[in-house]
Amino acid sequence: MSARVLVVDDIPVNVKLLEAKLLVEYYDVLTASDGPSAIEIAGQQSPDIILLDVMMPGMDGYETCKRLKSDPETAHIPVVMVTALNEVRDRVRGLEAGADDFLTKPVNDVALFARIRSLVRLKRASDEWRSREATAMEFGVAQDASAVDDDAPGRVLLVEEGGWDSSIVQRVLGEQGHQVDIVKSGDEALALAIPGDYDLVMANDSEGGDVLRLCSQLRSQKETRHGPILLIVEDGAEDRLAKAMELGVNDYLVRPVDRDELIARTRTQVRRKCYEDRLRANYIHSVNAAVTDALTGMYNRRYLESHFERVVARISGGEKPVSLMVLDIDHFKPVNDTHGHDAGDEVLQGVAKRILSNLRGFDTAVRYGGEEFVVLLPDAPASAAAAAAERLCNSISAKPVPVSTLPAGLPLTVSIGVATAIAGHESLEQLVKRADLALYEAKNSGRNRVVVAREGAPAEDEAAEVGERLHAAG
Secondary structure: OOOEEEEEOOOHHHHHHHHHHHHHOOOEEEEEOOHHHHHHHHHHHOOOEEEEEOOOOOOOHHHHHHHHHHOOOOOOOOEEEEEOOOOHHHHHHHHHOOOOEEEEOOOOHHHHHHHHHHHHHHHHHHHHHHHHHHHHHHOOOOOOOOOOOOOOOOEEEEEOOOOOOOHHHHHHHHHOOOEEEEEOOHHHHHHHHOOOOOOEEEEEOOOOOOHHHHHHHHHHOOOOOOOOEEEEEOOOOHHHHHHHHHOOOOEEEEOOOOHHHHHHHHHHHHHHHHHHHHHHHHHHHHHHHHHEOOOOOOEOHHHHHHHHHHHHHHHOOOOOEEEEEEEEEOOHHHHHHHHOHHHHHHHHHHHHHHHHOOOOOOOEEEEEEOOEEEEEEEOOOHHHHHHHHHHHHHHHHHOOEEEOOEEEEEOOOEEEEEEEEEOOOOOHHHHHHHHHHHHHHHHHOOOOOEEEOOOOOOOHHHHHOHHHHHHHHO
């Protein structure tokens, strides 16, 4: 996973060392030597994560972090404090300043890259939801999710598997107003967590339990996929912690657990969960009527036009790709002529369902018009977009689409055109035109296939003929 990392340290040799490690792993690296410069660069360059030294002259790391987190433009950038300080009170102070994690020098490479990957993954998911919220606010059908107090207590599930005595943790969190439930095993935890009602799952990693399996199971379920998981680990268990973060663990505490750090980390995770829940609720309940297609439940063309601009604005500047596929049902007109328009509507609904079930969570699927669909794939190179289109093409042709008047269903195929550009280098119209031309080529060469567009925007006269060609091809 590539990302843009801002390294902030007043000692040049420290900057060079971290920069070298990150470049070897193919990260894009920005650097700053003090707090004010870091704030300015973060506002201008929008890094995916900030590695921030604490002990700097003038504005120290704590104050820098507070200012970053108080600015709406940079508040959602993860901050990892990197310092020689290793006292619990230093970690708590960093967490209270808004830091997402705390690494002690000399930095362990396994720990460093595990935290970067984990926090960048969380940020990108959050960015996509915030982008969708901004689009909804533009249409006047949503309110700002950040304009609500996030310090309300939450529901916490404690997992005692492995002989962990959670009574002290339960008492401390209870004193903070959190509702705390305790289970004895991973199976019990999964059963209770599945409805998605908990704001945090907290589990102890010990030899007597299999907490990593529980983490994997929580991440594989739709209802618990986005819920925070906080792990309690032994000091020095960096490799184990790195594995946990790869599985989707959000945060951790080191045994013996410090009371203040427990309170701070729990508050951070519950606050984040509440905020992201509001983002999703805003989107689900407010946007549907304005920006979705009534028949298929997909986004409509109006939404795509606004959302594309926000996606490009978010990922442009780093030479990141954006891909788009245009999909058309082969021989759709005879479906309506032979089986009626009700059957045609069921076919469109069935195809839409298969499209939606074969995409990443942050891809955007749109019914563009008639039997034509568009899928926007942010940060996806041409090879990945082509592979996704092939999977989609095969998924639709693999078995008949259900139609109520046809017991055996209706066999269907689709043709797909794919186009890719560097974000900001082409407009939505240009990208759609190139994908349309590739779609026409797929139709003209036998249908039920994927064609990837050539680079560069199509000539205007060539693009003007696309719609007529597709209509004739069917």
